[in-house]
Amino acid sequence: MDQRTKLIVVGGPTASGKTRLAIELAQHYGTEIISGDSRQFYREMSIGNARPNASELAAAPHHFIADRSVTEPLAAGRFAAEALELYQQKFTTVSHLILVGGSGLFLRAFAEGLDEFPAVTNAARSQVQSWWDGGGLEELLTHLNTLDPNYAKVVDRQNQRRVQRALEVSVTAGLPYSSFLGKRPQRPFQPIYLTTDLLRPELYDRINRRVDLMLEAGLQEEVKSLSKYRQLASLQTVGYREWWPYFAGEYDLERTVELIKQNSRRYAKRQVTWFKKDNLYAPVQNLAEAVRIIDKT
Structure with a gap:
């Protein structure tokens, strides 16, 4: 029987309930959470990236949430190296550890490692x-x-x-x-892949309602305060990039909100495709289903 730490990888599309499930799993197994969301690393971004709120952060220890500036971009390979260092410092003796996010490449980078290629001349x-x-x-x-x-x-x-x-x-x-390809070093933990499973109409409804809540929370003001960073890749993502034409007078507010919702739904569709494509991720709808899969693995 594999005695390595079980790394419970919770992936899934935006607004599908990943954060809640990760917290419930962390509480169930008495462990902590590593965030592998490529935008939640940055302190200056909180509303448009659906960062866990204060009560969620207090419900279970989190790592890689708002721990650096947007001016210090973190690529997948570097994230994996930092997360592995954290694991070796703190988690080598735990039985379970949670990794959560919607950025499939970042999850894979830590859970499995990335193929290494020579620098192109x-x-x-x-x-x-x-x-x-x-x-x-x-x-x-x-x-x-x-x-x-x-x-x-x-x-x-x-x-x-x-x-x-x-x-x-x-x-x-x-x-x-x-x-x-395929020459990645073995990780010191056993990944178990789960994905939050929602019917598309419910997922899209959640996305639309989440955007409305972001607007009420001050999304427009947050994005405007980040205008000087607009050239950064992290500010060219859904929920942020749609505001630049609005601030330039090219769109009205109604069109901007419509585009954020539309692009968020399209992004979610791509995320669903990612998590389904290699048959690694087992779809789950609640904590009980997740625990059954984890405990029998």
Whole structure:
């Protein structure tokens, strides 16, 4: 029987109840929560990213919530390294630990690690660009079939950037891009993947109501106070980016709110697709279902 810490990974779309379930699980197992939400790291952002409120934060210990400035962006790989360091300092003897968030890449980075690739050289980048300039996507695919036929069979052949990336790595290393896949170091814990499961009409209704509550809480004022940071990637996300045209006089308030709700629903749809695509995440609707899955794993 696996004696490693059980890392309970709670993923799911925005407004689906991840925070509540994570807190209930932390209370049930007497443990703590690591947030893997890519926007809740930042102190200056609280309303538009649906950060847990004071009572939720008091209900269970949380980590990686508002622990840095928006001017200090945290990428998935760096988050994984910091979270692993925290685990080694504090959680190596616990039986259960909770990881929660809607950012699937960040959850995976900590739970499993990310594939490591060599730094692409300028020469390789120029070579691949010349292939693109000479014959477009078909030319890139011809070279990928030669340099990495295995990856050529599985890559999205319409995704120019993925094909380019695979070629840049292959040319840089002199090895197939696919040779760098799947070589992640083993983690010192056993991930158990859960996702909050809601019917789409209920999820979309929750999203619309959440946006209304954000507006009442002062979302417009929060975003306006962050205008000087608008060029940052974290401020080009749903709930924030829709305000820049409004402040420039391009949209009225009604259109801005409509876009936030629409884009939030679209984002949730992409999140649902992410958590379903590899069949790792078991759908659950409540604490009891989650505990049954965890305890039998």
